[in-house]
Amino acid sequence: MEMRKVFGIVILCILVSPISVKALNLSFNDDILGLMVFKADVQDPQGKLVSWNEEDDSPCGWDGIHCNPRSNRVSQIVLDGFGLSGKISRGLMRLQFLRKLSLAKNNFTGSISSSVVQLAYLRILDLSENNLFGTIPGDFFEQCGPLRSISLAKNKFSGKVPESLNSCVALGSLNLSSNQFSGLLPSGIWSLNGLRSLDLSDNLLDGEIPVGIEGMYNLRAINLRKNHLKGEVPDGIGSCLLLRSIDLSENYFTGELPKTMQMLSLCNELILKHNALVGTVPEWIGEMKSLEMLDLSGNNFSGQLPNSAGKLQSLKLLNVSRNGISGDLPKSMSSCVNLMALDVSHNSLTGDLPPWVFKLGLRQVLFSENKLSGGLKNAFASSLDNSRQKLLALDISRNELAGEIPLAIGDFHSLQSLNLSRNSLVGNIPETVGHLKSLDVLDLSENQLNGSIPLELGGAYSLRELKLEKNALTGEIPTSIGNCSALLSLSLSHNGLTGPLPATLAKLSKLQNVDLSFNKLTGILPKQLVNLGHLELFNISHNQLKGELPSGGFFNTISPYSVSANPSLCGAAANRSCPTVLPKPIVLNPNSTESIPGTIPPTVRHEKKILSISALIAISAAAIIVVGVIAITVLNLRVRSATSHSAATLTFSGGDDYSPSQSTDANSGKLVMFSGELDFSTGSHALLNKDCELGRGGFGAVYRTVLGDGMPVAIKKLTVSGLVKSQVDFEKEVKKLGKIHHPNLVALQGYYWTPSLQLLIYEFITGGNLYQHIHEGSSKNLLSWNERFNVILGTAKGLANLHQMNIIHYNLKSSNILIDSSGDPKVADYGLARLLPMLDRYVLSSKIQSALGYMAPEFACKTVKITDKCDVYGFGVLVLEIVTGKKPVEYMEDDVIVLCDMVRGALEEGKVEECVDKRLHGKFPAEEAIPVMKLGLICTSQVPSNRPNMAEVVNLLEMIRWPSEGQEELV
CATH class of the missing domain: 3.30.200.20 (Phosphorylase Kinase; domain 1)
Incomplete structure (x- = not known):
């Protein structure tokens, strides 16, 4: 009805005389008309536009509308987060005095018209966080002269960034991030010398950064993160003296850092992680004295960190992890008094743990996977009392540390994560760990710790993960473990623990994984363990436990391996029946002449051939067993003879x-x-x-x-x-x-x-196959997004390993991917084609490649060589199957749906996100799911040479996953 009213008004405006139009404008001007046309194309489920009434004299009181108080004309439309959907109407073109149009955080779809940017007074255009899609025409921005700010971020635009951007001569802010733009950066973008902020991150842009950036003397922030850019970081970047923030991370940049960067004395953030940069961290880095965040992680830097790093007294975060940095950390860094997080993990650092680290009051200290030696005592003793209260995470795992864990560890009262695993630490676990009331994770595994687990450990009641495996611990598991009510994972395997399992273990209702294997535990398992409703793993193998396994719940399906090597343990999973309690035999006194209850009357004592009922049952059972043995023997003989x-x-x-x-x-x-x-x-x-x-x-x-x-x-x-x-x-x-x-x-x-x-x-492998998990599992056992991603990544790693050894699988499908008790994938049935006398295509396709939809097209072409790229094709189909929850080929009543074609069509329509398994109910990160599906489509290219190899697939998957590390798991 509203559209009909608007249409009638438009017709009326055309037909009436100029005098009538002038009269009409008194109550219904162009602004109202344009806004009503816009509203007619919009769905408004939350009723946010209910105040928009065409009978009003002015729209200035409508929600989301702002007017110029002098002219009484609409100057701003701000409808952010109104929950609107539909298309952006051309009716907005009537708002000739509009200066700001912001429709962010809605659900608008379709493409956008170039007429929007041609409004004569428009200064700010924000269409971010919608579902707009399609390519932007090359001449889109030709008449955008007055525009100061453009944001099209977090949509689904594709194609090249229009070259006409250089027409926006007044542009101060440009944000095209989180789309699907591809191709080269437009060379004319550096001609916008008034640009203060440029964000093209999270796209598919490639090639090198074009020359000319030195002319961007007003630039404050540049973000090109997560693209496919390559080449060296341009020298000209040092001429942008006003730069505060630089993020070039997650690309393919090479070479050394340009020396001109030392002139960026105002720069607060320099983020270059996950590239292929080389050389040493330069001495001139100390000249960038305003730096608060320096992230050079995941590159190929080598040598020692320079002494000049101590000049960075504003620095709050330093991350140089996953490089080849060696030697000691410079002592000058003790001057970095504002430092809050230090990550130097996965390098080749040597020497002692630097004492100054614990004097600065850091929140996070990560030294894992280096070559540090010495002990912890001196480093901890040097820390100040107030500094100990601030530390939240300490990871010194996988080094060469020795000595005992100091009692002072209990003084870090705010500690949430402590990882000292894979060192050579000795002595007892200090009882002061019980003082760590906020501790979530305690990992002391793979050391040489001895003594018993302290009773005081129960004081760390916030623990969610406790790992003490592969030490030399003795004594009993303390009953105080029952105080750790948040515990999800408990691993005490490969120690010398003795005594029974404490009954208090059954109080830990959130427990999911328990590994007590390879100890000397004795006694009977507490029956209350059946009440642990979230158990996924309970490994008590290789102990001295006895008695009957608990019956019910998880223990009805427990893996036999998890209870093996307990000689006195019985039950179905232990493959050993439990002894039954028989009634005492009746004792007959031959000299008695009285008829005693339960005895044989004297009149029948002499009839020795009359047997008791229990004897008859025993004889019958024995006869049945004999007959069964004979039958099985005959059956075995027949089968063996037949084979x-x-x-x-x-x-x-x-x-x-x-x-x-x-x-x-x-x-x-x-x-x-x-x-x-x-x-x-x-x-x-x-x-x-x-x-x-x-x-x-x-x-x-x-x-x-x-x-x-x-x-x-x-x-x-x-x-x-x-x-x-x-x-x-x-x-x-x-x-x-x-x-x-x-x-x-x-x-x-x-x-x-x-x-x-x-x-x-x-x-x-105990966990069944992937096909069962995806297509036959209940909603309760539905694979989460993280579990699906881990299956995809693990399968890729397994295939990459096979291809490295020149082994082609030929038969990749979801039923050949097994899931172990930890949820990790294991590829099965590989290499069997090598047992055949020849790689005949008919044999491969008819005998082996039995699953429809996974077979690479080259099997049908005799002139195309069969290579490991046929596995890549099958893997691509498998990826789409895992993400969508659909089979490779599905038959409908009057149609056949091929999964690859369905997803490819959805991608072309900008609806690929809708292909994700509906059973996940939207609980998945689109920034991972969409690239994973795109990767699956690339792997299923009809031309084998266009498919990546599996090593490249693994690298791409790890790049897709990296931004999600540290986030809470999606379930």
Whole structure:
């Protein structure tokens, strides 16, 4: 109805005489008309524009509208965060005196018209944080002369940045960040010498920074973060003497820092992280005396930090992590009295931990992964009382520190994270750790600590993660652990702990991961542990626990490996039945003549052939067992006869790098285990038991069984025997696969060979496969975004490792990605094509590549060479499957949807974010999800040479993930 009214008014304005128009303007001027036309194209679910009434004499009282008090004409439209959607109407063109148009933080869609920037008086245009999309025409800004500020940030614009920007001669601020702009930086951008702020970050811009930046003498801030820019940082940047903030991080810049930068004495922020810059951190850095933030992390800097760093007395944050910096930190840095965060981790620093660090009152001190030696006592003793109260995070892990942990550690009362792992620390855990009431994370793992866990540890009641594994701790787990009610993860494995598990452990209702393996724990597990409703891992293997496992909850599905090597532990998961309590036998007195209750009457005592009911039951049970044994024996004989007479027995055979073996006879099969002497005999029945079958694929069926030592394994029974190479070639290839060890690859542990039967023995992965998690899991077990990203990254790392060894997978699909108990992915079924006599395309496509939608197009073309790029294609499909939650090919009633085509079409329409799995309910970072989907599409390019290799894929994924480090996990 509103649109009809506006239309009627427009027609009326055209038809009436000039005298009538003049009269009409008294109550309904051009401003009202333009605003009503704009409103007609807008959806307003929150009713923010309810005050906009076309019958009003003036719009100056409407919400979001500001007028010039002299002319009574609309000068500003500010509708930020009004929840509006729809398109930006051309009706705004009637507002001839408009100076500011701000529609930020809404949901406007579509493209924008160049007429918006042609308003004669418009000074400020802010359309940021909407869903506007499309390319911006090259002549878009040709008539933008008066504009002072333009922000199109956080939309979905694509294509090149228009060259016509150089027409905006009065422009002081330009923000095009967080879009999808690509191509080179427009060379004319430096002609805008009035520009004070330039933000083109988080786009896809490439090439080098064009020359001419030295003319930007008014520039205060430049942000080109997170693009694909390369080349050297231009010398001319030092001529921009008013620069306060420089962010060129997350690009591909190379070379050394230009010396002209030392002239930027007003610069507060210099952020160059994650590039490929080289050389030493220059001595002239001390001339940039206004620096408050200096981040050079993730580059290739070497040598020592210069003494001149001590001149940076305004410095609050210094991050030079992940470089090749060596030597000591300069003592002059003790003059940096305003320093709050120091990160020098992942370098090659030597010497002692600098004492001056703890005198400055820092909030964060990160020294992990260096070569520091000496002890902690002197460094901690030198700290001042007031300085100790400020430290929030201390990480000195992965160094060469020795000596004891000082009692003074308890004086850092505000400490939230303490990591001293992977050093050579000795002595007891100081009881003063109980003074750290704010501590979230305590990691003292992989040292040489001894003694018992102090009872006072329970005083650190804010603990969420406690890691003390791989030390020499003894004694019992203190009952005070029950006071740490926030605990999520507890790892005490590989110590010498004794005694029972404290019942107070069951009070930790938030516990998710518990690892107490490889200790000397005894006693019975507390039954109350079944009440821990968030458990995902509970490993008590390799202890001396006894009795029955708790029944119910998590313990109904606990992995057998997690309870193995406890000889007296019983229950289903322990593969050992618990003894039943039988009633006492009836004792008969042959000399008695009385009829005692529970005895046999005298009249029937002489009938010895009459048996008790319990005896009859026992005999019946024995008979059933005998019949069962005979039946299984017959079944085994039949199956063995059907497969091969030579497979009747299993023979262990050793090799140069493998376990010793023993054989039975010359006609038997051959079993080889790559590490350890594992008893395979108890698992042979699984091959005949359908209940043990885990699944079937192009190469054969997979079964689960348990070896003689309680270790579960997965056995693949190959069904391509007619295609398998000779025994010599088969063993040569399998032994190569057996030497592959990578955290994201399923380990091959052995094999069994006869001419007609081949078995491959793998480690057993407890968490099922990725297909089940994505397509068959319940909403309760839905993979979060972080879990999905970790699966994608881990799978990429596993494939990259295979390709580095010239192994092509050929059969990548979600059912071949297994998930372990920690949620990490492991690629399965790799390298099996190497067992075939030739890489025949028909064999590969029909026998192996059984999953529709993952197969690279080159399989259908005989003239194209099959390379590891076919795995990259399958990986790209897998990425889209993980992110969208959809199968590679889905069949509808009258249509077939190919996932790659669907996502590619959505990207072209600017709607790719809508492809993310709806079950995540929007709980995912778009800045990660969208680039990941784009990467998936690049990997599925029809031309193999256009696809990246897997090493490049890993690097790109790590670059996508980096900005999210340190954020809270999305669930």
